[in-house]
Amino acid sequence: MAEVTYLEAIRDGLREEMDRDDRVFLLGEDIGAYGGAFKVTDGFLDRFGANRVIDTPISEAAIVGAAAGAAHMGLRPVAEMQFIDFIACAYDMLTNYVATARYRAGLSTPMVVRGPAGGYVRGGPFHSQMPEAAFFHTPGLKMVCPATARDAKGLIKASIRDEDPVIYFEHKFLYRRIKEDLPTDEEILTPIGKARVAREGTDLTIVTWSAMVWKSLEAAQRIEDEDGASVEVIDLRSLVPMDDDAIIESVRKTNRILIVQEDTRTGGVAGEITARVNEAAFEWLDAPVRRVTAHDVPLPYAPTLEDFVLPQVDDIVKAARWLLEY
Amino acid sequence: MAVTRKVTATDLESIPAGLTREQLLDIYYYLILTRSLEVKLVNLYRQGKVIGGLYRSLGQEGESVASAFALRRGDIMSPLIRNLGSMLVMGAQPTEILRQYMAKAQSPTRGREMNIHFNSLDLGYLGQISPLGDMVPVMAGITLSFKMRGELRVGMVYIGDGGTSTGAFHEGTNLAAVQRLPLVIVIEHNGYAYSTPTSAQTAVDRLAKKATAYGIPGVSVNGNDVFAVYEATKEAVATARRGGGTTIIEVVTYRRKGHAEHDDQRYQPKDEIKAWEQNDPVTKFETTILDRGWADQGSLTAIHDRVDRELEVAVESCENDPLPDPESALGGVYKEEGDIRPLWFRRADG
Numbered sequence: 001m002a003e004v005t006y007l008e009a010i011r012d013g014l015r016e017e018m019d020r021d022d023r024v025f026l027l028g029e030d031i032g033a034y035g036g037a038f039k040v041t042d043g044f045l046d047r048f049g050a051n052r053v054i055d056t057p058i059s060e061a062a063i064v065g066a067a068a069g070a071a072h073m074g075l076r077p078v079a080e081m082q083f084i085d086f087i088a089c090a091y092d093m094l095t096n097y098v099a100t101a102r103y104r105a106g107l108s109t110p111m112v113v114r115g116p117a118g119g120y121v122r123g124g125p126f127h128s129q130m131p132e133a134a135f136f137h138t139p140g141l142k143m144v145c146p147a148t149a150r151d152a153k154g155l156i157k158a159s160i161r162d163e164d165p166v167i168y169f170e171h172k173f174l175y176r177r178i179k180e181d182l183p184t185d186e187e188i189l190t191p192i193g194k195a196r197v198a199r200e201g202t203d204l205t206i207v208t209w210s211a212m213v214w215k216s217l218e219a220a221q222r223i224e225d226e227d228g229a230s231v232e233v234i235d236l237r238s239l240v241p242m243d244d245d246a247i248i249e250s251v252r253k254t255n256r257i258l259i260v261q262e263d264t265r266t267g268g269v270a271g272e273i274t275a276r277v278n279e280a281a282f283e284w285l286d287a288p289v290r291r292v293t294a295h296d297v298p299l300p301y302a303p304t305l306e307d308f309v310l311p312q313v314d315d316i317v318k319a320a321r322w323l324l325e326y
Numbered sequence: 327m328a329v330t331r332k333v334t335a336t337d338l339e340s341i342p343a344g345l346t347r348e349q350l351l352d353i354y355y356y357l358i359l360t361r362s363l364e365v366k367l368v369n370l371y372r373q374g375k376v377i378g379g380l381y382r383s384l385g386q387e388g389e390s391v392a393s394a395f396a397l398r399r400g401d402i403m404s405p406l407i408r409n410l411g412s413m414l415v416m417g418a419q420p421t422e423i424l425r426q427y428m429a430k431a432q433s434p435t436r437g438r439e440m441n442i443h444f445n446s447l448d449l450g451y452l453g454q455i456s457p458l459g460d461m462v463p464v465m466a467g468i469t470l471s472f473k474m475r476g477e478l479r480v481g482m483v484y485i486g487d488g489g490t491s492t493g494a495f496h497e498g499t500n501l502a503a504v505q506r507l508p509l510v511i512v513i514e515h516n517g518y519a520y521s522t523p524t525s526a527q528t529a530v531d532r533l534a535k536k537a538t539a540y541g542i543p544g545v546s547v548n549g550n551d552v553f554a555v556y557e558a559t560k561e562a563v564a565t566a567r568r569g570g571g572t573t574i575i576e577v578v579t580y581r582r583k584g585h586a587e588h589d590d591q592r593y594q595p596k597d598e599i600k601a602w603e604q605n606d607p608v609t610k611f612e613t614t615i616l617d618r619g620w621a622d623q624g625s626l627t628a629i630h631d632r633v634d635r636e637l638e639v640a641v642e643s644c645e646n647d648p649l650p651d652p653e654s655a656l657g658g659v660y661k662e663e664g665d666i667r668p669l670w671f672r673r674a675d676g
Contacts, residue, residue, distance in 0.1 A: 025474070051474055057504060062463040062497035069467020072447065075474070077467075093494070096457050097464065103659050104439045105453050139659045163661035193664075241664060 002184050007175040009149040009182065010114075011040055013156035014078065016187075018048055021076060024160055025052040027063055028080030037082050038116055038175060060089035064113060068098050068165075071111040076160055081115030084169060085129040098165045099140030112159045114168035117145075118211055118262060119294075119310050121173055124301035130210070130263040135167055136239055136272070143239040144192055145169040147213035149180035151237055154190025162192060171211040178214075195243035197250075201232035204323055205250040207273055208260040209236040212311065216260050219316035229324050239269055247273065248280050255286040256323045260316055265293040287326035292319045341620055343557040349395075350615050351625055353552060356391040357608045358633045360411035363420050366637050367427055371587055375645060377429040378440045382583035383408040386516060388607025389549040389577040391415055393482065393512050396559035397450065402468055403482035404452040404461040405442060408514065408581070412484070413442050417449040420640040430647040437650035438658075458489035462498030462511065469507040469566075480566045482510045482559075488519020490536060491527055499572070503540040508566035510559065511574045514549065516581040521593045534576035542572045549579030550607040553614070579607075 004012060018024045025048075026041060032055040035042030045053045056063050060081060067077035081087045087094070094113070101107040119128035135141050142164055146152040152170065159166035182188065198213055199220055206216045213235045220231035232250050236242060251257050257277055259270040270291040277289050295309045341350065364382055371380045383390060390411030394403060397416070405412045410423065425433035426441055434444040443453040452468065454461050461483050469481040489495055490513060502509045513533045517524060530536065537544025543565070547554045555577055562573035580602040584591045591599070615621040657666040667673065 054470075054505075057497070057500055059463075059497035059501055061460075061494050062466060062501040065460060065463025065494065065498060066467030066470055066501060069464040069469075070471045070474075071467070072452070072464075073468055073471035075471050092457055093460060093463065097455055097460050100455070102661070104435060104443070104455075105445050106435075106658075107445060107452075108661070142660070241660075 001181040003179050003181050004149055005176050006146075006149045006152045006170075006178040007038065007040060009153035009180070010156050010170055011042070013153040013188075014041070015044070015047070017157055017160045018044070018052065023074065024076040024078065025054065025070075026078050026080065027054040027056050027067060029056055029058055029082045031055060031080050036080060038172065041080070060086050061093045064090035064093040065097065067111045067113070068093070068101065068109050071109045071165075072101075072107055076110055078112045078114060078160060081113060083127050084115035084117040084131060085126045087113065087115065087131060087167070088134070091134065094135065094141065094165075094167075095138045099138045101140070102164065103140060108163060109165050110163050112156070112166050112168055114156065114159075114170060116172035116175070117169040118171040118173055119299050119306060120211065122301060122303060122306060125298040128299045128306070130169070132169060132239055132263055133268045136269055140165070141240060142166040142192060143169065144237060145171070145210040145239060146190070146237060147171075147174070147198070147210055147235050149178055150182055150188060151190045151196070153182065154188040155192065155237065158189050158192050161189075166192070169210060173211050174214075190237065193238045193241040193243060195246035196235045196237055197232065197246075198235040199231065199233040201230040201254065203229045203254055204231045204256045204258060204320055205234060205247070205254045206231060206258045206260055206316070206320070207234045207236065207247055207250075209239065210262065212260045212262050215311065215313050216316055218313045219320060222313070222317055223320050223324075227321065227324070231320060244276055244280065247277065251277055251281045252284045255284055256326070257285070257289050258316070258319050258323055259289065259291045260311060261291065261293045262311060263294060264296050265291065266296050268293060287323050290319055290323055292316050339618070342553045343560055345556065347620055350620050351629065353391055353395055354611065354615070354621070354626060355629050355633065356395070356411055356415050357387050357611065358629055359414055359420070359636075360387045360391065361608060362633050362637055363410065363414075363423060366641055367424070368587065370424070370428065370641070370645065376427045378427070379586035379588065380427065381407040381441060381586050383410050385582035385602060385606060386514065386549065386579050387411045388552045388611060389512075389514060389555045389579055392552040392555035393559045393575070393577070396556055396563050397480065397482060399450065400477075401480045401482065401563070402447065402450045402452055402465075404454055404465050404484065406454055406484040406486055406489070406514065407441065408516070409484050410442055413451055416451045417446065418442070418451065420637060421644050424640060425644050425647065428645065428647070429649055430644060431650040431654070432644070432647055436654060457494070459485065459492030459494030459498070462495050463501065464498075465509055466498045466502040466505070466507055469502065469509045470505060472508055473505070478567055480508045480510065480563050482512060482563070484512045484514060486519060487513065487515045487517070487524045487533060488522060488527055490533055499540050499574070502572040503542045506569070506571035508569070509572045510562045510566055511572065512559070513574060513576045514579060515576050516579045518581050518585070518594065520585040532576060534574055537574040540572075540574075542574060544574040544576065546576040546578060549577030550605050550610060552607060552611045580605075
């Protein structure tokens with residue numbers, strides 16, 4: 001076993017896949033000599049050479065488009081967005097080109113677009129986004145968002161091996177805050193589309209993903225300590241495909257569900273989960289489905305503002321109590 | 327225009343760009359095939375059998391056919407909407423084109439996509455999508471794979487005068503240039519992007535000038551001169567193949583029909599269209615090869631007969647084919663899929 005951070009787990013996963021399969025290569029901005037803005041690819045240029053660790057111009061559309069072309073030809077590109085906020089610059093390429101390729105043209109596009117996502121880091125409006133909803137809506141893309149170091153490693157490896165395009169949201173707040181002992185002598189692969197029960201409980205289900213898993217676990221513990229209620233926390237791990245069965249199974253057990261989402265509220269993933277629970281488990285519910293989300297504003301910079309806009313543990317505790325008392 | 331004339335000494339000058347007589351007849355075949363297939367499509371369009379829009383390349387067949395003709399097996403090109411000729415050169419079949427336009431179940435995309443939006447990476451063509459410019463980065467990626475694997479293969483991507491205004495064109499061209507990718511970018515300067523003239527699209531007069539900003543060669547050729555286009559493309563392809571990087575070729579031509587068949591072309595001056603009719607690439611090519619004695623009338627007539635026959639058979643073989651089964655709309659979004667049943671309100675057991 002070795003203790004690794006969430007960031008090191010991503011790095012290890014990338015390195016293992018590049019060692020294993022010479023079709024895997026990286027492209028992105030400042031990923032070579034500099035090792036990436038967060039040093040995820042530190043040392044990769046020396047290990048794998050400039051042919052497989054390609055520093056690109058500041059051209060997100062070209063990075064994604066070129067990755068798609070290379071993927072059509074049988075390579076396994078991993079494209080880095082320096083901050084996931086900039087993926088919007090490649091929105092057309094991802095939604096119109098990449099996402100439709102298999103359906104409209106039978107083209108295989110096994111590629112990964114990964115990048116640091118999420119707030120709580122005082123990054124301001126353009127270095128803090130969790131733009132999952134923008135892609136959640138588009139058939140043809142897969143999306144994963146690990147919360148643990150184990151899944152950070154297991155999902156980057158699974159994403160690289162997947163036959164379809166995967167957007168991999170890595171949460172920059174977790175990069176160096178989450179540490180975990182991971183085995184060094186066994187391969188870690190996290191199946192895409194399978195949720196994880198992060199905490200078992202019987203009175204309320206919290207469905208969440210990425211950094212919100214940790215805030216939800218903290219809230220669940222507090223509810224148990226202070227109220228004596230048992231809260232189950234489901235870590236979705238993948239948003240597309242989503243493990244509906246895991247959600248519904250938990251709701252049928254607890255009869256109450258809270259969805260915790262870091263992204264802004266309107267048109268978000270939490271709304272879709274609400275609809276699915278309504279369609280599949282309405283008669284099992286003892287309370288309305290509720291959501292804790294960010295407020296519908298761009299994410300501001302000042303700590304007081306950012307903390308107000310984003311979901312906090314206190315918000316989750318308050319919402320959980322509302323549901324438990326309903 | 328059957329002209330019988332004697333071959334004289336001056337006719338024996340060599341054919342440009344190392345083309346053989348057989349190749350000239352091949353080129354002629356594709357020119358006639360392209361033009362005639364479009365005529366068939368117009369008929370089918372008027373009968374309501376072409377479901378969507380019909381995009382003509384009348385007057386641009388020369389540059390399409392000649393540029394694709396400079397590629398060889400293993401190379402990959404990505405066409406634009408007016409590159410029917412390029413598709414046929416690479417090996418796309420008229421029946422495939424017809425079925426695509428008529429949205430048939432047996433079309434290459436099984437009715438999912440339109441017109442010439444389909445691929446065969448084996449034959450060497452990658453179907454475009456409608457957002458212009460997107461294929462430039464994608465072809466940069468395809469040629470990046472050639473470079474990474476040390477393969478002596480070349481990519482070619484077409485873009486229109488309007489398409490050069492997109493961000494994707496810029497990003498893709500810049501990436502190809504800085505990575506010295508084996509890519510030939512053919513800018514079809516046909517005067518109009520839908521209704522917008524090039525003068526409202528860009529402040530440069532010659533689109534090849536844009537190459538300067540990327541640090542790559544840019545050449546401008548008469549797009550209605552098959553020999554000039556072939557020669558320039560052949561050179562750019564050779565440069566790319568020997569590791570010399572990306573080239574922009576501007577082919578100056580003219581779009582004699584509207585953006586699509588429904589377009590009344592009210593924005594194109596009638597005398598402008600007339601003038602370009604006098605500069606037809608097919609007529610020009612035909613006249614040249616006959617005048618120089620590189621082909622005889624009999625061979626050209628035989629090609630017309632062959633094309634007529636082939637297209638008659640092609641249309642007959644598919645015009646009454648069925649449309650796709652409705653539920654075949656589902657599936658094929660991912661390699662491995664979960665539930666691809668119709669939604670509950672469409673199911674008998676819903």
